Amino acid sequence: MKTAIAIHHVCFEDLGTLEPLLEARGYTVRYVDATVDDLRRLDVVTPDLLVVLGGPIGAFDEALYPFIADELILLRQRLQSRRALLGICLGAQLTARALGAHVGSMGTKEIGYAPLSLTVEGKASPLGALGDVPVLHWHGNQFDIPAGAVRLAATEVCPNQAFAFENHVLGLQFHLEADARRIERWLVGHHCELAQSGIDLCELRSRAHALQAPLSAAACAVFSRWLDALEPDLQPGRP
Numbered sequence: 732m733k734t735a736i737a738i739h740h741v742c743f744e745d746l747g748t749l750e751p752l753l754e755a756r757g758y759t760v761r762y763v764d765a766t767v768d769d770l771r772r773l774d775v776v777t778p779d780l781l782v783v784l785g786g787p788i789g790a791f792d793e794a795l796y797p798f799i800a801d802e803l804i805l806l807r808q809r810l811q812s813r814r815a816l817l818g819i820c821l822g823a824q825l826t827a828r829a830l831g832a833h834v835g836s837m838g839t840k841e842i843g844y845a846p847l848s849l850t851v852e853g854k855a856s857p858l859g860a861l862g863d864v865p866v867l868h869w870h871g872n873q874f875d876i877p878a879g880a881v882r883l884a885a886t887e888v889c890p891n892q893a894f895a896f897e898n899h900v901l902g903l904q905f906h907l908e909a910d911a912r913r914i915e916r917w918l919v920g921h922h923c924e925l926a927q928s929g930i931d932l933c934e935l936r937s938r939a940h941a942l943q944a945p946l947s948a949a950a951c952a953v954f955s956r957w958l959d960a961l962e963p964d965l966q967p968g969r970p
Contacts, residue, residue, distance in 0.1 A: 733758045733779040738802070740765050740786025740821060743916035747908040748950050749782070756958060770801040776812045780961075783822030785906060787921065789872055790824035790834045803829050815961050816900045820870055823894075823902035827874035830896060834874045840928045841868040841888045844938045847905070853883035856895060857956035864949040865942060867906040869921070874902065901957055907950045911943035 735758040737746050746753070746760065753760055758780065763773060765786075775781055783806065793799035806829035809816050818826035824834045844865040849858055873889050876882045880900075883893040892904045909917070918925065918932055925932055 734777070735760050735780040735782060736763055736773075736775070736778045737761070737782045737784060738763045738765050738770075738805075738822070739784045740788065741920060743913070743920050744785045744820075744906075744909075746782065746784070747906075747910035747913070748947050749908040749954055752951055752954055752958075753780070765798050765802055766796075770798060770805050773805060775805050775809045776814070778814075780815045780817070781809050782817045783819065783825055784908075785820030785822060785869070787924065788821065789836075790821055790828050790874075791872075799825070810896075810900070813897070813899060817957075818900075818902040819908060820904060820906060823904055824872060824874045826900065826902050827877050827894070830877035830880065830900075832875040832877040832880075834872060837871055837873050837889060839888065840871045840924075841886065842870075842925070842928055842930050843868060843935060844942055845886060847884040847886060847892055849884050850882055852881045852895075853893065856883050857901075857953045857960070858883055858893060860952035860956055861907075861949050864945050865938075866946065867909045867939075868904075869906055869917075870904060873904065899961060907953060911939040911946060914939035 735753050737760060739745055739762055750760055788796055790799065802825055806826055810829055816826065828834050844867055846863045846865045847861060853859065868886065873891055876891055876894050877896060880894040880896040882891060883895055885892050889904060894902045914936060918936060
């Protein structure tokens, strides 16, 4: 039985459509709450897959949220193990920091559904399965591409939307995992940010419902391709 640990920061930013895919592929999924659980006691080397999810704080906010410092230590340990790691939004920013890259404010918000512009490398990567299907963006910070990593995608607002590091680390600034059927949880949980950013909540909800089927299918294809490439390295006990 393969194991996957998902570190989350708010309860509604979960594995979404990725969770049933992992379970169908034989993974036992366990959630760890970064805000409550003791990350210093967490074994991040043994699990076959580690996923670090999103949240409405900055990857550089350890002075305000001390658990971020523990999370960065944890990520460096995972990176040293050379085992599979997926970072999403805040998780990707934390992964980039753990790899030595800068993370900072964009000076604007990118919230809503929009397609990606894939690089040549991105088109050849699992992200190539996306085609022109819009994905959910929800961030105001961005990462630089870590040294040794490959830039995979961009948008007009944010030039660094995804990176791959070697063959076992994938960082996604956007929320490919978000389940459009549960978008209401996002709209409630991020109510203040949406209001402050002047986002049309009704339009965002409508877009989520319209894209539910194509985005879920595209997300499944992307994550399946990534996991397929990793499967030889995702055997229990592999160093």
